[in-house]
Amino acid sequence: MSARDRETIEALARVAAALDGAVLGLGTAALAVASLGKYLAASGALRRIAEAPAVAIPDLRYSFLAGLRDGESRLAAVRGIVRSPPGGTFLTPPGSREHCVVTRHTQTCLFGEWRGIFGWTFDLHALFFKSLKEQIITSSRWVSFGLVDPASEKLREMVHVKFDGAVHQSLPLTTVYHKLIPVEQNSYTLFQTIVGNGYPIALLDEEKILPIGKEITAIGLCRLKNQNVEISLCPDLPYFLSDLTKGEMEAEMSSRARLFFWVxxxxxxxxxxxxxxxxxxxxxxxKRHREAREAQERFHEADNEDDAGENGSDDEPGEMGDGQLCVICLRKRRRAAFVPCGHLVCCCNCAKRVELLDEPLCPVCRQDIQYMLRVYDS
Known part of the structure; x- marks a missing residue:
């Protein structure tokens, strides 16, 4: 690990441990709140999926949707085979020549990391700024399609899928084309290699399709529209079109909700x-600050009383040994004890001057001074 990475880790550790761990505690609490939100969302989605009945396509029109007025809808899970509607069109991607209804072409620029000749590396920083470095280009095409019953596959009993391409959930797409194209290097790439920065090495070209004839599950809002049965996305659910059955969706959402709960x-x-x-x-x-402030007030009050009184020859240097003189002025008796070290080495006036310094330190052990105590002879 480079020195820069170590410094970054140390800085993050210092920030996390700031205020006796309060910053780390607040960050952990924010993650807990976010995890709680995900748990509530997963629990709500699990409940909605469990409540959605699994209805066969022939039963939708005459039993499940019977009695509904125009514009009304009901949540249901429908499993069927992808088919183009009568008179509809289909797509034929150049990579496979297979008939499909949805195609998604993705190009991803892959970067390499290299420790340059100066020992520089940006691996740790790439962990935080990875999204800024990745360059992904996605284009999608689709045509109208529907689902037919797997048993009969009669087009007259079709559920039309309302698909507009703006589906945020993952789709049950099949990869039909996958190629890694090396990127031609240039002089700028050589410069990036020398300084240790990320540089493009290849272009990943992928083509995914939703082929005609694939059996999938659609879970969403079913309604009658122009004498046709239509199913559309339910915004509260994480699924719309999936390879999973309704039971597998419930199991996966239950596992996800349980994970978020314990997290x-x-x-x-x-x-x-x-x-x-x-x-x-x-x-x-x-509490220590309050105690120190009260001790300082008592110290100053006692010192003011001593200044107002007459100590006589108690503070005369000639009547005291060297072990009783203040180590700073060498003129007065040692009266001020520093806390927490406990050294009795200064008179009250010198102790006050030490207290007024930017960093009050004991003259003997150089330990921080919290407050001082006035010491009396018996």
């Missing part, structure tokens, strides 16, 4: 512990 519990427990520790340390710091 939420774990992150919530860690965040509560970190925030509790930070609050406890803050309370201890406030």
């Amino acid at each position: 939420t519990v774990a992150l919530g427990t860690v965040s509560v512990g970190l925030l509790g520790h930070a609050i406890y340390r803050l309370w201890e710091r406030v």
Whole structure:
């Protein structure tokens, strides 16, 4: 690991541990809240999928949708075979010549990482800025299609799929073309290699299709439109067109909801512990600060009383040994003890001057001074 990567990790660790772990606790709490949101969404989707009945295509028109008015819809799961409607068209991608209804062409530029001649590398930073480096170009084409019953495959009992290409869920596409095209290197690539930056090495060209004749499941809102049965996307569900059956969807969503639940519990427990520790340390710091302030007030009051009174020859250097003189002025008796180190080496006036420094340190052990105590002879 390079020095720059180590410095980045150390900086992130310092930020995470700031305020006695409060920053890390707040970050963990934010992740717990996000995980809780995902758990609630997965639980709601699981409930909707479980409530959606699995209806055979011939039963949709005459039983499931019977009695519904125009514009009304019901959630259902329908499994059928992809077919073009009567008089419809189909697509033929150049990569496979197979008839299909949806094609998706994707080109991804792949980058390589190289430690340059100066030992520089950006692997760690690429972890955070990977999305900025990747260059993906996607183009899609589709035609109208529907689903027919797998048993009869009669086109008169077809469910028309309302597909506009703006589906955010993954589609049950089949890869028919996959090719890795090397990128021709140039002088700029040589410069990127020398300094250790990412440089393009290849172009991944892929073609995926939804072929005619593939059996899939559509789960969404079913309605009657122009004497035809139509199914459209339900925004609350993570599925629309899928290879999975309704039972497999429920199992997958149940597993996902269970995972998010335990992740939420774990992150919530860690965040509560970190925030509790930070609050406890803050309370201890406030209590110590209050005690130090009260001790300082008592110290100054006692010193002011000594200044107002007459100590006589108690502070005369001639009547004291060297072990009793202040180590700073060498004129007065040692009266101020520093806390927490406990050294009794200064008089009250010199202790006040030490206290006013930017970094109050004990003159003997150089330890931080929290407050001072006035020491009296018996």
